[in-house]
Amino acid sequence: MTVTLADVAARAQVSPATVSRVLNGNYPVAASTRERVLKAVDELDYVLNGPASALAAATSDLVGILVNDIADPFFGIMASAIQSEIGGPGGRAGGERLAVVCNTGGTPERELTYLTLLQRQRAAAVVLTGGAIEDAAHQAAMDAKVRKLAEAGTRVVLCGRPPAPETGAIALTFDNRGGGQELTEHLIGLGHRRLGYIAGPEERTTTRHRLEGHRAALAAHGIEEDPRWTVHGRYDRRSGYEATLELLRRDPSLTAVVAANDSVALGACAALRDSGLRIPDDVSVAGFDDLPFSIDAVPSLTTVRLPLAEAGARAGRIAMGREEAPPGGIASVRGELMVRGSSAVPRDS
Amino acid sequence: MTVTLADVAARAQVSPATVSRVLNGNYPVAASTRERVLKAVDELDYVLNGPASALAAATSDLVGILVNDIADPFFGIMASAIQSEIGGPGGRAGGERLAVVCNTGGTPERELTYLTLLQRQRAAAVVLTGGAIEDAAHQAAMDAKVRKLAEAGTRVVLCGRPPAPETGAIALTFDNRGGGQELTEHLIGLGHRRLGYIAGPEERTTTRHRLEGHRAALAAHGIEEDPRWTVHGRYDRRSGYEATLELLRRDPSLTAVVAANDSVALGACAALRDSGLRIPDDVSVAGFDDLPFSIDAVPSLTTVRLPLAEAGARAGRIAMGREEAPPGGIASVRGELMVRGSSAVPRDS
DNA sequence: AGCGTTACAGCAAGCGCTTTCTATATGGAA
DNA sequence: TTCCATATAGAAAGCGCTTGCTGTAACGCT
Numbered sequence: 001m002t003v004t005l006a007d008v009a010a011r012a013q014v015s016p017a018t019v020s021r022v023l024n025g026n027y028p029v030a031a032s033t034r035e036r037v038l039k040a041v042d043e044l045d046y047v048l049n050g051p052a053s054a055l056a057a058a059t060s061d062l063v064g065i066l067v068n069d070i071a072d073p074f075f076g077i078m079a080s081a082i083q084s085e086i087g088g089p090g091g092r093a094g095g096e097r098l099a100v101v102c103n104t105g106g107t108p109e110r111e112l113t114y115l116t117l118l119q120r121q122r123a124a125a126v127v128l129t130g131g132a133i134e135d136a137a138h139q140a141a142m143d144a145k146v147r148k149l150a151e152a153g154t155r156v157v158l159c160g161r162p163p164a165p166e167t168g169a170i171a172l173t174f175d176n177r178g179g180g181q182e183l184t185e186h187l188i189g190l191g192h193r194r195l196g197y198i199a200g201p202e203e204r205t206t207t208r209h210r211l212e213g214h215r216a217a218l219a220a221h222g223i224e225e226d227p228r229w230t231v232h233g234r235y236d237r238r239s240g241y242e243a244t245l246e247l248l249r250r251d252p253s254l255t256a257v258v259a260a261n262d263s264v265a266l267g268a269c270a271a272l273r274d275s276g277l278r279i280p281d282d283v284s285v286a287g288f289d290d291l292p293f294s295i296d297a298v299p300s301l302t303t304v305r306l307p308l309a310e311a312g313a314r315a316g317r318i319a320m321g322r323e324e325a326p327p328g329g330i331a332s333v334r335g336e337l338m339v340r341g342s343s344a345v346p347r348d349s
Numbered sequence: 350m351t352v353t354l355a356d357v358a359a360r361a362q363v364s365p366a367t368v369s370r371v372l373n374g375n376y377p378v379a380a381s382t383r384e385r386v387l388k389a390v391d392e393l394d395y396v397l398n399g400p401a402s403a404l405a406a407a408t409s410d411l412v413g414i415l416v417n418d419i420a421d422p423f424f425g426i427m428a429s430a431i432q433s434e435i436g437g438p439g440g441r442a443g444g445e446r447l448a449v450v451c452n453t454g455g456t457p458e459r460e461l462t463y464l465t466l467l468q469r470q471r472a473a474a475v476v477l478t479g480g481a482i483e484d485a486a487h488q489a490a491m492d493a494k495v496r497k498l499a500e501a502g503t504r505v506v507l508c509g510r511p512p513a514p515e516t517g518a519i520a521l522t523f524d525n526r527g528g529g530q531e532l533t534e535h536l537i538g539l540g541h542r543r544l545g546y547i548a549g550p551e552e553r554t555t556t557r558h559r560l561e562g563h564r565a566a567l568a569a570h571g572i573e574e575d576p577r578w579t580v581h582g583r584y585d586r587r588s589g590y591e592a593t594l595e596l597l598r599r600d601p602s603l604t605a606v607v608a609a610n611d612s613v614a615l616g617a618c619a620a621l622r623d624s625g626l627r628i629p630d631d632v633s634v635a636g637f638d639d640l641p642f643s644i645d646a647v648p649s650l651t652t653v654r655l656p657l658a659e660a661g662a663r664a665g666r667i668a669m670g671r672e673e674a675p676p677g678g679i680a681s682v683r684g685e686l687m688v689r690g691s692s693a694v695p696r697d698s
Numbered sequence: 699a700g701c702g703t704t705a706c707a708g709c710a711a712g713c714g715c716t717t718t719c720t721a722t723a724t725g726g727a728a
Numbered sequence: 729t730t731c732c733a734t735a736t737a738g739a740a741a742g743c744g745c746t747t748g749c750t751g752t753a754a755c756g757c758t
Contacts, residue, residue: 002501004714015738020716027717030736045497050469051409052714054400055743062449070432070450071425080420083452098466100411101419101450103432117447121399121411148394152351237641266645273647292586296615298622298647353744364708369746376747379706401744404713704755713746721738728730 003046012040023048054122059153061097063319064118064126068106072235073291074261074308078129078159081312086125086320097124097320106130106201108138115145118154125155125319128169129312131206132161143167159315160306162205163330170325172315172333176206176288179304179335180213181220183286184258186302186337188221190345192256192284195223196247198240198268199232200260207232207260210288214258226251235260240267248275255283255346262287262294265301269342280344290338299341306335352395361389372397403471408502410446412668413467413475417455421584422640423610427478427508427661434665435474446473446669455550457487464494467503474504474668477518478661480555481510492516508664509655511554512679519674521664521682525555525637528653528684529562530569532635533607535651535686537570539694541605541633544572545596546579547589547617549609556581556609559637563607575600584609589616597624604632604695611636611643614650618691629693639687648690655684 009016014033021027022037029037040046054060063086067075083099100123102114111133118126126149132139143164146156150168158164163171187195197214200207211230218225228250233239240259244267247254257272259265265287269279277283279299287294290305311333317323358365363382370376371386378386389395403409412435416424432448449472451463460482467475475498481488492513495505499517507513512520536544546563549556560579567574577599582588589608593616596603606621608614614636618628626632628648636643639654660682666672 005716006714016715017717017738017740018736021737024716028736033737047465047468049404049471049714050466051400051403051471052743053716055398055404055745056714056716058716058743060400069429070419071422071429073420073422073425076420076422076425079450080418080452083419096462096466098449098463098470099451100447101428102448103429113445114447116396117399117445119396121447237645263642266642270645292612293615293642296586296619296646354746355744365745366708366710366747367706370707373746377705382707398744401713402746404715404743405745405747407713407746700758702755702757704753706753707751709748709750711746711748713744716741716743718741719739722736724733724735726731726733728732 003044004049005046008037008040008044008046011044012037058122060122060124062100062118062121062123063097064100064102064114064123066102066104066111066114066126066128068104068130070101070103072263073293074289075129077291077308078312078315081309082127082129082159082316082319085313085316085322106133106204108133108135112138112141112145115142115149119145119149119152122152123154125157127157127159127315127319128161129159130161131204134203134205134208155319155321157315157319159311160308160333169329170318171330172311172318172326173330174306174311175332175334176209177213177216179288179306179337180210181217182213182335182337183288183302183304184214184217185220186339187256187258187284187286187343188217188223190284190343192346193223194226194251194254195229195256195258196244196251196254197230198243198247198257198259198264199230200235200264202232210260229254233260233264235264237263237267237270240264241271242267244268244271245275256286256343257283258286260288262289262291262301262303265303265342266293266297269297280342282347284343284346286343295340297342302340302343303338304335305338307333352393353398357386357389357393357395360393361386407471409471409473411467411470411472412446412448413463413472414448414450415453415460415463415475415477416450417453417479418584419450419452421612422642423638423657424478426640426657430658430661431476431478431508431665431668434662434671435669455482455553457482457484461487461490461494464491464498468494468498468501471501472498472503474506476506476508476664476668477510478508479510480553483552483554483557504668504670506664506668508660509657509682518678519667520679521660521667521675522679523655523660524681524683525558526562526565528637528655528686529559530566531562531684531686532637532651532653533563533566534569535688536605536607536633536635536692537566537572539633539692541695542572543575543600543603544578544605544607545593545600545603547592547596547606547608547613548579548581549584549613551581559609578603582609582613584613586612586616586619589613590620591616593617593620594624605635605692606632607635609637611638611640611650611652614652614691615642615646618646629691631696633692633695635692637684644689646691651689651692652687653684654687656682
């Protein structure tokens with residue numbers, strides 16, 4: 001039925017061992033023999049049995065990439081960059097690796113289950129992207145899993161995620177706190193004193209860090225924050241729209257709205273416009289991430305650029321052992337403030 | 350070293366066969382025995398060896414999803430929907446399946462290589478998304494691969510891709526032609542007579558079909574097309590920006606620009622604005638796909654909505670055998686014209 | 699009581715590959 | 729010529745799991 005190594009061996013008049021060695025190229029095989037084997041492979045249209053090979057060799061060529069939401073370009077861009085470096089087809093590395101992009105939806109269970117699934121597949125490496133969930137029990141479970149993976153020889157890299165000390169994972173962390181602070185400082189510098197903040201889901205590290213940065217900036221400039229100025233929501237446009245209406249309801253005198261990310265910011269812009277407010281004349285808006293569409297917003301969005309593709313690529317290389325891990329296994333990746341049209345001096349200043 | 354089935358069996362005082370059956374749940378096992386086994390599994394922290402199990406059972410729980418560009422929400426949305434239906438963690442189906450999202454970059458080689466890799470892994474199913482590449486040799490190679498996969502029992506579903514007759518693949522095709530035609534007819538109906546068209550890459554079916562629809566609309570209304578009105582580019586914002594400048598250079602009297610997709614349309618908007626033209630007062634703009642950000646463009650984008658999530662979900666269910674294939678193995682999915690702010694009656698009409 | 703069923707559990711034969719160890723040439727070096 | 733590297737090929741033992749087939753109690757009938 002299906003062609004096996006043995007069939008190829010028979011056709012090439014060699015032993016299965018030789019065929020295997022030709023295919024893996026890690027053992028001397030005479031050129032003439034190799035050719036004969038290759039010819040047989042071609043003629044029989046032989047395709048290696050991955051599971052069998054993984055079983056025998058006790059390694060696989062699967063690389064897992066965990067993302068919170070694959071439909072969100074934030075993750076798509078990182079996933080794409082990681083994948084381009086892990087040496088799948090078209091990648092520069094030799095062995096052909098299969099990237100397994102797993103969509104966790106940001107839920108603890110799925111995150112854990114996917115990790116188990118990857119462990120089951122004996123994945124060669126795993127890259128976890130995006131913010132982590134802040135729940136002690138879940139964290140502990142994740143850390144344990146990661147440690148187990150690392151012990152089993154799977155390289156684990158965190159990309160845009162806080163470090164997980166003692167687990168053996170390499171972390172490329174985004175400086176969300178610093179970026180958030182810089183962004184808000186920019187607005188304060190323009191003269192804003194009443195700033196609304198649309199945060200992401202409560203239990204995410206990303207959410208907390210960005211918010212902390214924002215508050216640090218306020219504190220540094222002696223601005224006392226009104227609790228009404230912060231609204232939590234999801235990381236999507238819709239949430240930004242609704243949260244903005246809520247903010248406006250709570251305090252119509254806000255002169256700036258800082259959003260947890262660019263999608264939220266876009267929703268905020270829509271809500272402001274629908275409320276008859278002009279950007280940035282009446283209200284300034286700022287986002288985070290600098291996704292491709294942010295520059296096309298009207299006015300273009302002031303935001304913090306995160307080098308998603310670069311970080312992803314680096315994470316991919318580290319996962320493949322093609323780049324050294326940063327000292328201490330932890331590196332902080334900084335964002336860059338992008339001042340654009342959506343932020344300006346407040347009207348009343 | 351690592352815990353195996355046998356270890357669990359020993360601990361639970363049963364045979365390996367019994368453990369396997371408890372884990373797979375496809376054979377009667379006494380409740381008391383099952384419990385004992387489950388307890389041992391838990392105590393030993395046993396994780397099934399995927400490759401070994403795939404080898405023995407001659408099936409795997411991997412499902413491949415091929416996308417042209419994972420960083421593009423067009424594909425991200427479909428991938429997400431497919432994944433939610435294939436019964437991975439959180440999905441409603443029983444068996445836990447691992448979705449393998451493969452980023453082909455739209456290149457023939459990678460497309461083919463990934464298919465081979467999936468074949469090698471004995472994937473349970475494969476979903477190919479997005480437009481196909483129009484190259485006779487490549488098509489033939491792809492069809493042959495697909496046929497082989499189908500013969501080997503892998504269910505192959507095409508989502509947003511033209512049918513591949515005689516290969517055993519189920520096709521959920523987007524009616525790009527019809528959508529393109531409807532869109533252009535809308536513009537013509539508004540009074541536009543000089544319409545620029547920014548097409549995607551030449552060799553893609555999606556590109557060709559949308560363009561054909563556009564031209565069919567022109568023809569149907571007796572509008573003779575000026576060859577200068579069509580520019581080919583990539584499916585991204587940048588390309589839209591540049592192409593628009595080119596169109597404007599070629600014929601400054603254009604009153605409408607139809608883009609191959611929404612990203613391109615956004616780039617077009619930027620180019621028009623940078624050229625001092627107002628949308629839609631001076632020039633109308635239209636996109637395709639209706640990605641989430643399109644409604645947030647200013648003005649919001651007139652476009653053709655493609656039910657990406659619905660189609661993806663359906664493709665996922667079909668791939669899992671949870672939904673019947675459409676009659677003849679082919680279904681056409683229609684788009685819906687979304688008339689919004691970026692299109693209006695031309696100034697000079 | 700005798701016997702066919704039914705419900706479990708175990709045996710053992712692989713699944714298709716990798717890899718260690720062994721065998722056989724072949725070609726110098728002595 | 730003799731002997732030992734060196735190069736290349738094969739034999740065979742698994743890798744860890746699944747599953748067809750074979751027991752063997754326990755049960756319900758007649």
